[in-house]
Amino acid sequence: MKIITASKYRKELTKSRGSIEKNAQLDEAVLAILSEVRKNGDEALRRYTEQFDLVSLDTLRVSDEEFQEAKGMVSPEFIAAMEAAKENIASFHQEQKEHSWFTQPQSGVMLGQKVTPLSRVGIYIPGGKAAYPSTVFMNALPAKIAGVLSIIITTPPQKNGKVNPHVLVAAEMAGVNEVYKVGGAQAIAALAYGTETISKVNKIVGPGNAFVARAKKWVYGEVAIDMIAGPSEICVVADRTCHPSFAAADLLSQAEHDEEAAAICIVNDEETARLIDEEVNKQLAALERKQIAEKSIETNGRIVIAADLTEAFELVNLLAPEHLEIMTENPMEQLQFVQNAGAIFLGDHSPEVLGDYFAGPNHTLPTSGTAAFASPLGIYDFMKKSSIIHYSQAAFSKAADSIATIAKTEGLGAHARAAEIRKAASKDR
Amino acid sequence: MKIITASKYRKELTKSRGSIEKNAQLDEAVLAILSEVRKNGDEALRRYTEQFDLVSLDTLRVSDEEFQEAKGMVSPEFIAAMEAAKENIASFHQEQKEHSWFTQPQSGVMLGQKVTPLSRVGIYIPGGKAAYPSTVFMNALPAKIAGVLSIIITTPPQKNGKVNPHVLVAAEMAGVNEVYKVGGAQAIAALAYGTETISKVNKIVGPGNAFVARAKKWVYGEVAIDMIAGPSEICVVADRTCHPSFAAADLLSQAEHDEEAAAICIVNDEETARLIDEEVNKQLAALERKQIAEKSIETNGRIVIAADLTEAFELVNLLAPEHLEIMTENPMEQLQFVQNAGAIFLGDHSPEVLGDYFAGPNHTLPTSGTAAFASPLGIYDFMKKSSIIHYSQAAFSKAADSIATIAKTEGLGAHARAAEIRKAASKDR
Incomplete structure (x- = not known):
């Protein structure tokens, strides 16, 4: 990994991260798809599915038989692990639940706030080769707990015309039985405008590729969206008390996502930097997704040497990382210095992967520095407020x-x- | 006003309200401005201010002398009214404050949510002929109460190169002393990207014209925004126990905003419809902004005759109005039927104008049906959450x-x- 000074890293961080201008070509393609689906509904969805997913579908909706079939295709270990995860995710999000309230500030005056779930929510689940059952849980369970009556999933079909069985099983476990085989910008269009078979939703959530992200930006305003997700990041703050092998494993778990993922480590001495770097190189060699991880580490990986932990947390707050791991002598004590981070993992035995799948808090987190102003996905994303005034x-x-x-x-x-x-x-x- | 049946109104409501395609020309202009300000900073701001506001400025920031001068230009009655409003607005938003929390679901596991204010927020205040001191309060006070350290206002200068004194006095009362004389899309660009004198913010809030709204849509993602506001709406649900003159006055208060504003009244008998229509015509004649109100009433005004209150509230939830007034025999009881509304005004003596200026809840509300998924501006808009995980x-x-x-x-x-x-x-x- 590139080992750099704090001042050099500070300079890297002040560069603007995004660019709106470069997307003209992508926009043209996305707008054409949005407009086609708006005009031609299901017919357009079928046409784009043939073109992009290379499969011709009579029925867009996943049938009861397909749900049944999926159950036979997953292992009991998977079901057991998902049951445990579901319980944790549900109970954490239950804690976030907000209630309507009233106040009577003076005689004859009643003010308040009514909290109501959204009626209808659409979840985009990426497809293709990979399957993301955890994403189903992280989006569907909070919506369910919030009280959303109608939750639907759209996901691109595999080449055999089916949806990945792990995704279907997760959907059923989360209580979602309306799943459509549609992906890409065309799925976002269907959710935003409605077609003959897919009714318009109030909010679209879930991750996706560049087409999906851009389509969400365009329909934003017509419907609500969760966020426009960028590449994934981790920042590990470590001192000499850390286990370098744990820090390295966590940096690599981020790096294997895709080549644009960023693994950043901030330490307060050179020796720790050296040890972590060594471990990264050692562990990298054994990874199945070595090529992707290597490219990510080379391009975006950094070990930053700060003067002390105070400077380390200054850099953290500038970076506003999606995931922050604190592997220092007193991680709890340092929580107070964190202003900007999507999720904060405290101590040696709280790796990012624990949050990705299992602990309970949401894994849909603000990326690319947006933790400076945005929150993890939560119950509050599926409920809205109305003010109440009586005089x-x-x-x-x-x-x-x-x-x-x-x-x-x-x-x-x-x-x-x-x-x-x-x-x-x-x-x- | 047009008096129509419920079934006819239902059909009107199912038509899609917005269109993304029609904005190509506006986008071109807005993107050019965003790009220019990004490249040339203050110089571009000065150039656009000359071009659009017809005034040449050396200093963009409002000086201490200008703040002083403004105080001498407003009436004591205005100050007193604003003091009273400020107290109400501050105390309502204080009730919305959220706190960090922890939970210990099992031995060795600590989970939680840290709530942190945004660091820096930009408020856009429309300018030109009208002055909106109430908008200053409704945006700045919640940010202040949330704990935002740095709050700045941008607003287009008047032709004399000054900012409206009522706006400046309201800003100072709300504790905001960083005010810049910049309007339009160029102001949004400055807030999103930063220039030599204006530093980049985390979130942009506040209403504006089509250029401002579109610029906010484009910078969304780079910074947070409150919403993309459309024209303003009111929906009055009334039965034969209502005061037709009150209902009419409130419909007209909405209609005078602009020609695209919509005043909708839903009643459960023809006689009430007739009485309210008569009152609207009578009161319309005496209005200063008669021309605007008349155009709005003609184009978008409706009195809808529902079979009963059950059907009336079905229509309300489809419409998802920004403002909902319930002027029936038992308004409190009917609160339970409201799913979608920005603010709900209960009874004969709770007109929209009470919420616009005084009662306390925010007047920045979801417009054009977005109350189906969005909330009033609130403390929660100026705070963000980080998940906490320890195993x-x-x-x-x-x-x-x-x-x-x-x-x-x-x-x-x-x-x-x-x-x-x-x-x-x-x-x-």
Whole structure:
């Protein structure tokens, strides 16, 4: 890995990470697909599925028989592991649940906030060669717990026209039985606008390739979306008390995702840097996905040597990593220095992979520095709020003059009138 | 107003409200501005301010002298009204505050959620002829209460090169002293990318014209945004117990905003429809902004006659109005039927204008049906969450096999290895 100084890394971080201008070509393709699906519905979905997934489908929706068939194709170990994960994920998200509330700040005044689940949510699950049953859980379980009545999944079919059995089993375990074999920007279009078989949703969540991400950006506003996910990152803060082999294993688990993934390690002495680097090289050799991990480590991997942990956490907050592991002598104590991170893993036995699959908090996290302003996916993504306002006649009469004064300052006469007409009517009585 | 049946209105509602395709020309202009400001910073801001606001500025930032000067230009009544509003707005948003939490679901396991304010927020305040001091409060006060350290305002200068004094006084009352004379898409670019004098923010909030809204859509992802606001709406549900003159006044207060604003009234009998329509015509004649209100009422105004209140609330939930007023015999009781609305105003003495300026809940609300998935602006918009995960060695050892099983199912060997390497090390001891 590249071992660099804190000041050099600080410079790297100040470069702007994204660019809106470079996407003109991608946009053209994505907008064409959105517009086609909007106009031609299912027919367009079938056409794009033939073109991109190389499979011709009569029925887009996964049948009950296919769900049954899937169950026979997965191992009992997989089911047991997923059962355990499901319990953890469900119970963590249960803790996030918000409630409607009221307050009575003065006589005759009642204010509050009503919390309501979204009606209909669409989850995009990537397909192709890989299968992501964990992504099904991380998106569907919070929606279910929030109380969303209608949850649907779209995912690209495999070349045999089926959906990966692990994905189907996870969907059924999460209580989702409406699964459609549609991928790419065409799936996002179907979820946003609706077609003959897929009804329009209120919100689209879930990860996807560049086409999916860009399509989500375009339909944003018409429907809600979770986020526009970029490449995945890990930042490990370690001191000389860390296990270099653990730190290296975690850096590599990030690097194997894809070549654009970034594995960053921040240490406070050169010796720790050297030991972790050695371990990375040693473990890299044994990986199945060695080529991808190697490319990611070469391009985006960094070991940064900070003067001390104070500087280390300054860099963390500038980076705002998706995943932050703290492997120092007193990880709990250092939690207070973290401003910006998607998920924070404390100690030697809390690797990122624990959060990816099992511990309970969501693995859908803000990437590419967006942890400076965004949160993990959660119950709050599937519920919305309405303000509640009630004033009695007496309470309103007292407020009317102030209201009319502000309305007139803003040049809005009919606003002022709505206050004054009530005050006048109160006097008449 | 057009008086129509419920079934006719249902049909109107099923039409898609927005269109992404029609914006190609607007996009070209907006993207050119974004790119120019990104490249040329302050110089580009000055150039666009000359071009669009017809004023040449040496200094973009509002000076202390200008703040002082503004105070001398507003009335004591305005200050008093704003003081009262400020107290209400601050105390309502205080109730929304979220706290970090921890849970210990089993021995050796600690999970939680850390809540942190955003560091830096930019507020866009529309300018030109109108002044919107209430918008300053509704955006700046929640940010302040959330704990945002750095809050800045951008607003287009008047032709005399100054910012409206009511806006400046409101900014100072809300504790914001960093105000820049920049408007339009160029202001959004400055907030998103930073220039020599304006540093990049984490989130951009506040309303604006089509250029501003579109620029926010484009920078979304690079920074967070509150929403892409469309035209404003009100929906009044009324029965024969309502005051037709109050209902009419509130419909008109919405209609005077702009010609695209929509005033919808849903009643359960023809007589109430007739009485409200009469009142609308009567009051319309006396309005200062008659032309705008008249156009809005003609184009988008509707009185819908539903069979009963059950059908009325079905229509409300389809419409998902920004503002909902319930003027029926038992408004509190009917709260339970509301699924989708930005703010709900209960009873005869809780007009929309009360919420616009004074009661406390935010007036930045989801428009154009987005209340089906979005919430009012709130404290939660200025805070973000980080998940916290800690497992002890013993707790992780028990979980390691399940984690490795799921990782292998997903074809991610280095993920499995990060679990297995820890389990192996635990056995060695």
